Amino acid sequence: MEAKSQLQVHNSLSGQKEKFESIHQEFVGLYVCGPTVYSNVHLGNCRTFVSFDLIYRYLMHLGYKVRYVRNITDVGHLESDEGEGEDKISKKARLEQLEPMEIVQQYTLDFHQVMDRLNALPPSIEPTATGHIIEQIEMIRSILDKGLAYESNGSVYFDVLKYNETHPYGELSGRKIEDLIAGTRELDGQDEKRNPLDFAIWKNASKEHIMKWPSPWGIGFPGWHLECSAMSTKYLGETFDIHGGGMDLKFPHHECEIAQGTAALGVSPARYWLHTNMLTLNGKKMSKSLGNSLLPEELFSGNNELLDKAYGPMVVRFFMMQAHYRSTLDFSSEALGAAEKGFQKLMDAVRKLDQLQVVKESSFDVEAQIESYYAAMNDDFNAPILIANLFESVRYINLIADGKEKINAADLERWKTELKSFIFNVLGLQIESESGNDQFGQVMDLVLEMRQEARSTKNWALSDLIRDRLQEAGIQVKDGKDGASWS
RNA sequence: GGUUUCGUGGCCGAGUGGCUAGGCAGUGGUCUGCAAAACCACGUACAGCGGUUCGAAUCCGCUCGAAACCUCCA
Known part of the structure; x- marks a missing residue:
């Protein structure tokens, strides 16, 4: 209990280490952005979840009751902001002629299997985006009610400039709205948006789009940042303790979550934001699109x-x-x-x-x-x-x-x-290759006993033969003060 | 271009004002039938230049180099 009061965490919001104090003394609400299940998780993805597994485990070790929520993104994010944007899961489903849910199922299973092998504990709740369309629609409605979003051609966009009048947009990533405007100037185009910074919270679906739902604004699908806001609110409350994810989600994903949550509920979603860094290969971020990713398998x-x-x-x-x-x-x-x-x-x-x-x-x-x-x-x-x-x-x-x-x-x-x-x-480590059964251990005991017998009669040829052959089989013999051991 | 961050000994990787990181590899030694394991000892690393300071790898400035984000990505 004493150690508990000394925990310091680096909060991305302040950029500093802060004393950790949970909202409810014995409980911690932890939300982590999970994977988009349109392909096998690679090792870089795994690192983030293994890092949060450590955090989850240590919080529990300190005696906290942790509700760990990690979502499965089963509606792909938009590929582009232009009209013909298609989400990743839809695209993959089309290419492979599968139901989107087949894709989702296949890679969710893969993800779980890999996490299990890496001995990462399953979260307390693992909600999916498609299972929370209603919650997302409710949230959009609430943002519209506050006048911080607008409808345009069957899509709904978050009004970043308007939001920025009362709340700082960019507080998490240290961005200033003027810089963002300057940076996006070239991108615009034929747009339904009032401002290029605005982001979709509901997107009108084209005819070919596979995954779509009815909404007050027509047939479509939820915007890419909204699911986390809706699900974290549902399971952890309007404000919870820790929100985590990979560094690469800091902007815009988490920034948008803060904006949405604040807009809809009037309070910032999380007290502590934790970001895990990337696993690199040859000094570059491991990423599927860059072709430098490794699969756990x-x-x-x-x-x-x-x-x-x-x-x-x-x-x-x-x-x-x-x-x-x-x-x-x-x-x-x-x-x-x-x-x-x-x-x-x-x-x-x-x-x-x-x-x-x-x-x-x-x-x-x-x-x-x-x-x-x-x-x-x-x-x-x-x-x-x-x-x-x-x-x-x-x-x-x-x-x-x-x-x-x-x-x-x-x-x-x-x-x-x-x-x-x-x-x-x-740390969540396990002793590996613990050949499981006692039988093997008993055989090894016998082998070592026989070797000891040989040694006591100075039959070095035999004792060395046993040692060398075991070595070839991947078993190392270690002579100690009180007899030999192996590993 | 903007934002954020980094550059540590042969490799990986901690450390953020004075005091040993650690692992792996290497060298010497102890132990051992020999070896392995283990233990002991050793390497004077902090991108470069300047500044602050009694004192800097650690703070400040500049230079060089690298990365992430600004489009989906853990």
């Missing part, structure tokens, strides 16, 4: 020319956790390889933890170790620092195993609980 199977081998989901997760969520993270096979070794080292230490001998008195400050975990995470969810501190603990674990440091039973109990909690519950 390719990573897990090693089936990509960028990779020298396959990497497990937990190694990938650990790799992501080694960078702070607000920094870009550059992907390379080399960096992943380094992460794999580090992850292995951490897991080895966790296994050792259960076999440590206890004595009467501890020779080092266990409590300080534990405090360092909380300090790291309380500083804007600084997982890389947490991991650095965990490696400090790894050193102590190894020293105890070597008989060079000591720990008492009470300290060990408490340490085990906290350490494991941070590794497995907060």
Whole structure:
């Protein structure tokens, strides 16, 4: 409970770290913009959701009851602002001659599967845009009532200039309305809009458009920013604690959400805005359209020319956790390889933890170790620092195993609980390739016993043969003070 | 062009005014039948130039370079 009061988060609204205080003491409302399900999620998409998984997990670790809402965008966003704009899911459905909902289903399943492999917890509510058309229409109506939107040819546009008269448009992304006007001057054209900055909150559907619904303004579909406003309001209230998403959604998506929410309800939707940074490949944002994206499946199977081998989901997760969520993270096979070794080292230490001998008195400050975990995470969810501190603990674990440091039973109990909690519950790591059954472990025990037998008769040829062959099979034998272990 | 951000040792990546980041790789050592693992020691990194300061990788200015957003994107 004490650690809870020390959490600091970086709020994009202020550009600074702020003390985190939830609206309702024990509860946190968390909304994260989810994926548009028109293709397989790539690794860059995954990073954002893994980052928020960490945040979600730590908030719960601190004792908060978190309602985590993450939407599925199953109405594609408009491709262009011109009249013939087509949404991505419609387009894909047309090309593949499928029902839009088949596309949505296929890639939603893929998304869930990938999240599961990366051990990202499912959100509390995962609403879809198409399931909330009525809520969106209601919200549009409310904005129209306030005079902050106008109808034009069966579409409804948000009146940015009018809104800006009473509320600063651009407060989240640091943009000034004059600059925005100057920047968009070239774009305009034959427009239904009063101003190029205005954005659609309801869009008139052309005949060919597949996904469409009736509305007071005719047949159409909701504008691209509206779904998040409608769904976050429905499930978390008019103002909730944390709204998150990728950096690339800051403008215009989140800026528009603030404007819509404020226009419709009179209050700003979220107190804290958290933005996760991009996963880059060769220094550039991983993006499907740029052709530099990696699919999680390719990573897990090693089936990509960028990779020298396959990497497990937990190694990938650990790799992501080694960078702070607000920094870009550059992907390379080399960096992943380094992460794999580090992850292995951490897991080895966790296994050792259960076999440590206890004595009467501890020779080092266990409590300080534990405090360092909380300090790291309380500083804007600084997982890389947490991991650095965990490696400090790894050193102590190894020293105890070597008989060079000591720990008492009470300290060990408490340490085990906290350490494991941070590794497995907060970082969300899992021990991989835990060949599941005890049978295998028993066989390994037997093999190592036989090797020990050979060693005791100085049959080095046999003992080395066993060790080398196991090595070839991917099993490493480690001789320690109290016998051999393997991993 | 505008907005936001970044440039850290061989690689990845923390740090935001004085005090060790950490991981991987490397070198030397201890241990070991040999090895692996583990432990110990080591590398004097902060794009460049100028300024503020007793003191700057950390603050300010300029220069160079990179990225994201300003069209859909996590």
